[in-house]
Amino acid sequence: MKLETKAVEKVWGKRDLPAPFAAPGADPVGEIWFEPPAELSQVLVKYLFTSEKLSVQVHPSDAEAPAGSRGKEECWLVLDAEPGASLAIGFKEALAAEAIHAAALDGSIEDLLVWHPAKAGDFFYLPAGTVHAIGPGLTLVEVQQNSDITYRLYDYGRPRELHLDEGLRVARPVPYPAQCHRHVRADAEVTLVDGPHFRFSQLAGDPSGEIAGRHSGALLVLPLEGEVAIEGEVIRSGECGMATTIDAVDFAKARRTLLVSGV
Numbered sequence: 001m002k003l004e005t006k007a008v009e010k011v012w013g014k015r016d017l018p019a020p021f022a023a024p025g026a027d028p029v030g031e032i033w034f035e036p037p038a039e040l041s042q043v044l045v046k047y048l049f050t051s052e053k054l055s056v057q058v059h060p061s062d063a064e065a066p067a068g069s070r071g072k073e074e075c076w077l078v079l080d081a082e083p084g085a086s087l088a089i090g091f092k093e094a095l096a097a098e099a100i101h102a103a104a105l106d107g108s109i110e111d112l113l114v115w116h117p118a119k120a121g122d123f124f125y126l127p128a129g130t131v132h133a134i135g136p137g138l139t140l141v142e143v144q145q146n147s148d149i150t151y152r153l154y155d156y157g158r159p160r161e162l163h164l165d166e167g168l169r170v171a172r173p174v175p176y177p178a179q180c181h182r183h184v185r186a187d188a189e190v191t192l193v194d195g196p197h198f199r200f201s202q203l204a205g206d207p208s209g210e211i212a213g214r215h216s217g218a219l220l221v222l223p224l225e226g227e228v229a230i231e232g233e234v235i236r237s238g239e240c241g242m243a244t245t246i247d248a249v250d251f252a253k254a255r256r257t258l259l260v261s262g263v
Helices: 097-106 164-170 209-214
Strands: 005-014 029-034 043-050 056-058 074-081 086-091 113-117 122-126 132-134 138-145 151-154 181-183 190-194 199-203 219-230 233-236 241-243 254-261
Touching (some): 043 219, 043 254, 056 164, 074 190, 151 164, 199 209
Antiparallel strands (some): 005 029, 005 043, 029 043, 056 151, 074 138, 086 113, 190 199, 219 241, 219 254
């Protein structure tokens, strides 16, 4: 029931991770992945920890992805944010592809994006094609389609490949839709995403009948505060478990839990 975790080293990650996590070596860790089970292979859940800016990037939709690959829609729930932390999502105004290409080459693309101040409880859904970047000083939970297709448009001079032609082909050169951003109280029960690629909810204690109905099949369970038990196996904060049904999960000791399922 408990998923295997994978620490992923990133140049923009952290050497001192927040509890209950610990970096396995001297290199900075940027992500903790939970290996997707076969029942939910289309979804990937991970924690992100940032000490530097991530690249300015974009992901394709299913229709735009290479043959045999998924696109990548994703969402972020901010768990912790240092003062001044922010996320770049969407452009200040509609732009021509030529203007974005020139700005990516000279680095001014950062100034064309809207940098959203971030605080714990902020939630952002990113449709495929949304140009974005994550700033330093953040701890996030990311739920995404299980795809590793990332087109970098700008990377602050780091020696990594850029993908300007591919990225500009799929980028939406427009402002970020306001309805894709909301703030969530830590004690709120709420469904944050309901399709088309996954469902994502937050609980505070036992689920209501409405939430249970939305997660009626196999689901992933991430306790943020407290712990849950899945058929007797304890899943603690910083871990992720899979249940075949929500009825197999005991939420008696959970104070804040995330649920993820397919559609």
